[in-house]
Amino acid sequence: MQQExxxxxxxxxxxxxxxxxxxxxxxxGPLGEDVNDGQIYVTLSRLEKAGFIARHGAEAPEAGRxxxxxxxxxQERVAEWLSEVSWPKPDLAEFHLKxxxxxxxxxxxxxxxxxxxxxxxxxxxxxxxxxxxxxxEDSSAGLLLEGIVLRLQADLRWLEACERxxxxxxxx
Amino acid sequence: xxxxxxxxxxVRAKGLSKQYGSGEGLVRAVDEVDLEVAPGEALAxxxxxxxxxxxxxxxxxxxxxxxxxxxxxxxxxxxxxxERGLAQFRRHDVGVVFQAFHLMDELTARExxxxxxxxxxxxxxxARRRARQLLxxxxxxxxxxxxxxxxxxxxRQRVAIARALANDPQIVLADEPTGNLDxxxxxxxxxxxxxxxxxxxxxxxxxxxxxxxxxxxxMISMRDGAFVDEMRxxxxxxxxxxxxxxxxx
Numbered sequence: 001m002q003q004e005x006x007x008x009x010x011x012x013x014x015x016x017x018x019x020x021x022x023x024x025x026x027x028x029g030p031l032g033e034d035v036n037d038g039q040i041y042v043t044l045s046r047l048e049k050a051g052f053i054a055r056h057g058a059e060a061p062e063a064g065r066x067x068x069x070x071x072x073x074x075q076e077r078v079a080e081w082l083s084e085v086s087w088p089k090p091d092l093a094e095f096h097l098k099x100x101x102x103x104x105x106x107x108x109x110x111x112x113x114x115x116x117x118x119x120x121x122x123x124x125x126x127x128x129x130x131x132x133x134x135x136x137e138d139s140s141a142g143l144l145l146e147g148i149v150l151r152l153q154a155d156l157r158w159l160e161a162c163e164r165x166x167x168x169x170x171x172x
Numbered sequence: 173x174x175x176x177x178x179x180x181x182x183v184r185a186k187g188l189s190k191q192y193g194s195g196e197g198l199v200r201a202v203d204e205v206d207l208e209v210a211p212g213e214a215l216a217x218x219x220x221x222x223x224x225x226x227x228x229x230x231x232x233x234x235x236x237x238x239x240x241x242x243x244x245x246x247x248x249x250x251x252x253x254x255e256r257g258l259a260q261f262r263r264h265d266v267g268v269v270f271q272a273f274h275l276m277d278e279l280t281a282r283e284x285x286x287x288x289x290x291x292x293x294x295x296x297x298x299a300r301r302r303a304r305q306l307l308x309x310x311x312x313x314x315x316x317x318x319x320x321x322x323x324x325x326x327x328r329q330r331v332a333i334a335r336a337l338a339n340d341p342q343i344v345l346a347d348e349p350t351g352n353l354d355x356x357x358x359x360x361x362x363x364x365x366x367x368x369x370x371x372x373x374x375x376x377x378x379x380x381x382x383x384x385x386x387x388x389x390x391m392i393s394m395r396d397g398a399f400v401d402e403m404r405x406x407x408x409x410x411x412x413x414x415x416x417x418x419x420x421x
Contacts, residue, residue: 119403122382122391124416126405129386131413133363146355148416149383156382160220 001035002094004081006043007052008101011078014056014069017041027100044068052077082108085120110166118159125152182374183209188241190227201227203397214369216385217378219394225378226347233268233345234261263292267336271348273328275320281331282316288338306334310364326357333364346377362387
């Protein structure tokens with residue numbers, strides 16, 4: 001899992017590793033099982049070393065009870081990550097958690113993030129489709145281009161579903 | 173031939189609205205839309221079903237009247253036309269392509285393409301000559317004598333496109349033109365639109381099929397009757413195409 005995901009999930013409020021774990025489980029449901037505790041703690045200590053997060057409170061509590069919060073650099077990194085558009089790396093979980101973290105911490109509008117992603121995908125689809133149109137009808141490269149188009153379309157369908165769901169949540 | 177995106181707009185809508193029902197049940201299908209389309213532009217209006225894009229297309233094509241707002245084609249105001257004037261407008265100035273083709277089942281491909289020219293008062297000979305030209309242009313010269321039932325979906329849509337061009341309209345409007353087509357037929361329609369665009373025709377397509385956008389130089393996103401986003405598309409750099417398919421990077 002991207003360390004930015006862990007960082008962004010901390011953006012809502014300073015939290016312990018176990019609180020973070022619970023938040024990830026909420027957002028991922030049955031998929032949360034695929035993220036193990038070790039990954040989370042290793043990531044936290046890496047983020048701390050890199051200066052993105054810092055410990056809150058003076059005493060040294062037992063493992064898993066340490067409270068971490070974002071530093072100014074950490075805040076910056078999260079803002080940057082939220083505005084990044086990533087594709088073709090098909091990391092659905094990362095994108096999903098980006099929306100969740102943005103909404104929870106009130107850092108960015110999930111719909112805006114979806115829009116940015118859609119614009120990028122549409123731009124790529126435009127390029128690929130134009131390449132497909134330029135191929136002769138019996139071209140085997142055309143078949144490969146069609147595969148890319150179909151994948152992009154699938155991603156765009158999902159973005160549509162994301163937009164609808166986050167619109168509904170906003171109305172509530 | 174027109175330069176894409178230059179010159180005074182050929183289509184201009186100001187505060188264009190269409191409402192259905194009233195009170196609690198009021199639906200703003202098209203809600204205060206402002207739009208300017210330049211001659212030679214290819215515009216794609218995209219959005220999920222129910223966003224009002226088809227209603228908008230019907231307004232632009234004179235198939236329906238707006239509840240309020242203004243619609244201009246060049247320097248002619250369309251929304252104030254009489255029924256007769258509107259019928260003239262539909263017959264001479266716009267060509268419309270529908271998702272379900274709307275061909276006459278009992279007429280051959282050629283007769284379908286001739287029909288609008290005949291209705292517009294051209295001689296049978298003129299109509300026939302134009303139909304032959306158009307069917308050739310859409311790659312169906314050898315299917316001219318076939319009934320629609322003997323044609324594939326993609327071929328039917330190409331006949332419908334030829335028909336839309338029969339009276340040399342100032343604009344061509346298309347409503348989900350690839351909605352009923354498979355991938356190969358979609359590509360054929362896209363190539364055809366691209367050819368028309370290159371030849372200077374003004375094209376407005378409403379669709380939820382993002383592939384259509386490949387023939388557009390501007391894309392507008394529509395939600396709940398209004399425009400929410402707009403993108404201009406240029407270039408064709410082929411950058412990173414391989415990366416999309418898992419090559420390199």
